[in-house]
Amino acid sequence: MKRRDFLKALFISTSLLVLGRLSVNEFSNYQHAQGALTPFGSWYVVQISGTPEIPKNYVLTVDGEVENPLQLTYQDILDMPSVQVKDTIQCVSDPYFLRANVVWTGVPLKYIIEMVKPSQNTIKVVGYGADGYTADLPISKAMEPDVILAYLADGNPLPIQHGYPVRLAVPGWWGYSYPKWLVRLHFTSRNVLGYWESRGYPDYAKK
Numbered sequence: 001m002k003r004r005d006f007l008k009a010l011f012i013s014t015s016l017l018v019l020g021r022l023s024v025n026e027f028s029n030y031q032h033a034q035g036a037l038t039p040f041g042s043w044y045v046v047q048i049s050g051t052p053e054i055p056k057n058y059v060l061t062v063d064g065e066v067e068n069p070l071q072l073t074y075q076d077i078l079d080m081p082s083v084q085v086k087d088t089i090q091c092v093s094d095p096y097f098l099r100a101n102v103v104w105t106g107v108p109l110k111y112i113i114e115m116v117k118p119s120q121n122t123i124k125v126v127g128y129g130a131d132g133y134t135a136d137l138p139i140s141k142a143m144e145p146d147v148i149l150a151y152l153a154d155g156n157p158l159p160i161q162h163g164y165p166v167r168l169a170v171p172g173w174w175g176y177s178y179p180k181w182l183v184r185l186h187f188t189s190r191n192v193l194g195y196w197e198s199r200g201y202p203d204y205a206k207k
């Protein structure tokens with residue numbers, strides 16, 4: 001049995017053992033592990049430093065090896081076609097407790113890619129947070145239809161600690177692939193690694 005599966009089995013069996021005398025709070029944690037939405041505003045926060053100030057005149061720069069670089073305002077992003085994706089965001093360092101079930105609304109990254117037209121040689125897109133954090137995605141992953149520039153969580157603007165105004169959501173990949181306070185998307189033919197990817201976490205961050 002893989003370590004992850006063992007821990008999962010242990011977690012489920014312990015949950016069942018205590019099911020007989022659960023408090024309301026414990027019961028909601030149990031439901032939550034089964035896929036119910038995490039109550040809005042009560043999900044975990046993980047970040048490398050403090051929450052940055054976002055200027056009123058926020059812009060998202062889309063640049064690098066592209067035919068049509070862009071500067072997008074928050075309103076530009078809200079005006080684009082959007083999709084909703086139900087997802088579990090999970091931190092690789094504690095996948096059982098640092099997790100939250102969220103419905104994201106946002107613009108498919110594919111839509112932006114088709115607007116900027118990266119060169120044939122582009123292999124990566126690197127997302128930059130306003131705090132200096134970076135996360136890279138292979139272009140093939142970035143083109144999947146559920147990878148989005150998220151601006152709503154459960155129908156509400158993103159809370160500041162979860163990345164307001166815009167972050168990436170990459171369903172099926174570890175939380176470190178979801179840069180918060182996204183200020184730049186950079187397309188490159190170099191094999192750039194993001195903050196955690198360059199510190200030994202998998203570049204192909206599938207959970």
Ligand SMILES: Nc1nc2c(c(=O)[nH]1)N[C@H]1C(S)=C(S)[C@@H](COP(=O)(O)O)O[C@H]1N2
Pocket residue numbers: 043044045046047048049089090091092128129130131132133161162163174175176177178179180181
């Ligand atoms: N800008 C920025 N984005 C970031 C991080 C960060 O430090 N800075 N941490 C990442 C990690 S490791 C995780 S698990 C998720 C956590 O997102 P949350 O705080 O909204 O739950 O954000 C990711 N995005």
Ligand SMILES: [Mo]
Pocket residue numbers: 046090091092093175176
């Ligand atoms: Mo994380």
